[in-house]
Amino acid sequence: MKGLNKIGRAKGDGGSLTPRGGLLELHQIVMRFGGVTAINGLDLTVNAGEIFAVIGPNGAGKTTVFNVVTGVYQPTDGGVLFDGRRLDGTKRYQVTKAGVARTFQNIRLFHNMSAVENVMVGADAHHRTGFVSAGIGLPRHRREEKQGRELARELLEFVGVSHRGDDAAKNLPYGDQRRLEIARALATRPKLLLLDEPAAGMNPAEKESLQGLIRKIRDSGVTVLLIEHDMRLVMGISDRVAVLDFGQKIAEGQPREVQNNPRVIEAYLGAPADAS
Numbered sequence: 001m002k003g004l005n006k007i008g009r010a011k012g013d014g015g016s017l018t019p020r021g022g023l024l025e026l027h028q029i030v031m032r033f034g035g036v037t038a039i040n041g042l043d044l045t046v047n048a049g050e051i052f053a054v055i056g057p058n059g060a061g062k063t064t065v066f067n068v069v070t071g072v073y074q075p076t077d078g079g080v081l082f083d084g085r086r087l088d089g090t091k092r093y094q095v096t097k098a099g100v101a102r103t104f105q106n107i108r109l110f111h112n113m114s115a116v117e118n119v120m121v122g123a124d125a126h127h128r129t130g131f132v133s134a135g136i137g138l139p140r141h142r143r144e145e146k147q148g149r150e151l152a153r154e155l156l157e158f159v160g161v162s163h164r165g166d167d168a169a170k171n172l173p174y175g176d177q178r179r180l181e182i183a184r185a186l187a188t189r190p191k192l193l194l195l196d197e198p199a200a201g202m203n204p205a206e207k208e209s210l211q212g213l214i215r216k217i218r219d220s221g222v223t224v225l226l227i228e229h230d231m232r233l234v235m236g237i238s239d240r241v242a243v244l245d246f247g248q249k250i251a252e253g254q255p256r257e258v259q260n261n262p263r264v265i266e267a268y269l270g271a272p273a274d275a276s
C-alpha cells in the first residue's frame with residue numbers, strides 16, 4: 001500500500017521494528033508536546049480478535065495513544081506497526097485505508113444530516129470516484145452511492161438504530177448518537193476499531209446494551225481497542241487491559257489481574273496501595 005513501509009525497512013530516523021505478531025503494535029512510543037511528555041516509551045500489542053482496553057487516570061496519555069495510532073500526531077520517537085506494516089509517518093486517510101477506524105470522546109456527527117447520510121460519509125472513505133465524477137453523476141458514482149446507502153442501512157441495523165435512519169442526527173437520543181458514530185466508523189470496513197470513551201454520558205441501561213454491541217463488533221471479526229473510564233464496562237468485556245499513568249504502562253493483563261494490582265490501585269487513589 002502506497003505510503004506504508006514494509007516491516008523492517010528503516011523509515012526516517014525510526015529505524016526498523018521487530019514485529020511481535022500483533023494486529024497493532026506500539027514500539028517504544030514517545031510523544032512530547034513542548035515540555036510535556038504525554039507518552040514515555042510505550043510498548044503495546046493488541047492481538048487480532050480481542051477487546052483490549054486502555055485505562056488510566058485523567059491525563060495519563062490514553063487519547064494521545066489514539067491520536068498517534070490514527071496519524072493525528074507523529075510520535076516523537078518509536079514506531080507503530082499495523083497488520084505488519086509501518087503506520088507512523090502516514091497520513092490520516094492512509095490509516096483509514098489500512099483498516100483503522102475510530103470514534104471520539106465528544107460526539108462528532110453532522111447534526112443536520114440524516115443518520116443514513118452520516119454513515120455514508122464513513123463509507124465514502126473507500127469510494128473510487130472523485131468530486132468531479134460525483135458532480136456530473138457518472139454511473140460509477142451512482143452505483144457507489146447506492147451501495148453506500150445500502151451498507152449504511154445494514155450498519156444502522158447492526159448497531160440497533162435502523163428505525164432512525166431518516167432522522168437528522170441531532171434528533172437522535174444521546175445513546176443512539178453514540179451508536180450512530182460507531183456505525184459510521186464501521187462503514188470504513190476497519191480491521192481495528194478504536195472507541196474513545198464510548199460509554200461517556202450513557203445511563204446504566206445504555207451502558208449495558210453498549211457492552212453487547214462491542215462484543216458483537218468483536219464477534220463480527222473487528223478487533224476493538226477501547227478507552228473507557230467506566231470500570232464495570234471495562235472489566236466486563238475486555239480480554240486484556242493496559243493501565244497507563246503519566247504516559248507509561250504500569251500494568252497489563254486480564255481484567256482481574258489488573259484490578260488487584262497495587263500499582264494500579266495506587267495510581268487511581270493517588271496514594272500508596274498499602275497506606276491506610
Ligand SMILES: Nc1ncnc2c1ncn2[C@@H]1O[C@H](COP(=O)(O)OP(=O)(O)OP(=O)(O)O)[C@@H](O)[C@H]1O
Nearest residue numbers: 033036037038056057058059060061062063064065
Ligand atoms: N496537543 C497537545 N498539546 C499539548 N499537550 C497535550 C496535547 N495533547 C495532550 N496533551 C497532554 O498530554 C497529556 C496526556 O493527555 P491525554 O489527553 O492523552 O490524556 P488522557 O489519558 O486521554 O486523559 P483523559 O482521561 O482526561 O481524557 C496531558 O498532560 C495533556 O495535557
